[in-house]
Amino acid sequence: MAEALPDAEAVLDAIATTRAIRRYTDDPIPEGDLARILFAATRGPSGSNRQGFRFVVLRDGPAATRAKAVLGEAFRRGWSSKRTGDGYDEGTGVRDDSPKARTARAMQHFVDHFEATPVVVLACQQHKRGHITDGASIYPACQNLLLAARALGYGGVMTMWHGFVEDELREILGIPDDVDLMATIPLGRPQGAHGPVRRRPLGELVHDDRWGGEAPWAVDPPGTRHTGAGPRRAGDR
Template sequence: MTTGESPALTAPPGLPAGTVLPVDTVGLLEGLTTTRAIRRYTDEPVPREVLRTILFAATRAPSGSNRQPFRFVVLTDGPKAQAAKALIGQAARRVWDAKRQADGYDRGSGGVADSPKARTARALQRFVDGFERIPVLILPCLVRYREPTPSEGASVYPACQNLLLAARALGYGGAFTGWNFAVDAELRALLGVPDGTFIAGTITLGRPAGRHGPVRRRPLAELVYEEEWGCPADWAVDPAGTRFTTAGPPRPAAGSLGSAADPGPAADPGPAAEADLAADADPPRQPRPATVTGRDEGPQR
């Protein structure tokens, strides 16, 4: 699924002669603050030219000592790609089913059809049920050059964020997931991924059936400290009109690192909060005025 009409090209100022990139109408700060995790896609294929530009942006990311140990396996519609999509899709359904039960998505407010919790569950169920039909999967990989360390992700995950931001700039969208971890050995055998190379996640990619828009997070004052831990910074104030969320999956009991029913962060559907998931759950609604401020526990629109 790599055919289709390519975007217009232009020679941007400040780049070497002959360098061409698609026209980007999304400013950097706008892209950073409005790139949602997109989990619903049209059937439109992603052109090779778009994939090239997105991966070019991804590979501009920083890495330790500029070693550039990231690699990307792009899965579209070839026989091995289809087999890999099926493997990850089956894992996604197993992991989501366990998480849905463990985190109680069908209990409490989950029984109210229009609650954020219920909309989140519908969004994820639809996502995993149609996983094999997603136009493109990209497996970001890290070629290890030393024993695994807690900081090694710093040389692959920035490239993943670059990838998602570039997709946003070109009118596409994606979501980062960890469902590949449940079938790591099978994927390695199928795709010939060598020992010593870490498959760091699965990025889904396509033309959004939903939409991007302002993401909600906790207030800046809760996340930024000055001088020492827990000391608020009086300048850490959100822009006027910012809307917030405290949504997120239930936390395991103190001292618990997860169980078979609670797969933990490696198998979690992705880094976005439940509000991000709910934002992509149903067709867009009429947005509320941007002047609304203060705490808002509902889903993103």
């Protein structure tokens, strides 16, 4: 029988407090810490343990500098479209103190300063098949990477806006055609701090025995704070 880890509470706390970090200091990530973060990523599971994932790390080399510039333009384009399409400057977004406005400011800072991000990791997947299961062999590694960064005092966020400039990135970085670019993960020392993330109540997200089956045992820990985003609640219109 598997035994609980001696520091199980610390592990569970890290999972519950790993926020999406988009604002970074100028501090570099030492290579020793970067190696530990990537080691944790490579411990992620993959189908048949093939380990088809690969990570291209962009720091301050000549190819990395060019790739970051291309990514910066793509991220600004992506955020501009999302800001308009999702109405971030409408409704509660006009109030400076609203969560919507705070999110918009953080996102704008993120894209405006993208090129200054200390480290950008491109998560790649070999054996291109274009199948929905491809992500199952790399996204657990991406989550390991973010948790390891959190453990060492860094932060990051998984993004997909590289899709706007994938062809350019392949040319700059020499990424083969049979390799998928599955995620872009900026990393750095947070300007702010990690803390409890807000999600929907556990009971709304867990079904017991069948779809729609109530799970009275699925109770959030005391003090959990919730968000209004996510799937519709029963009775929502």
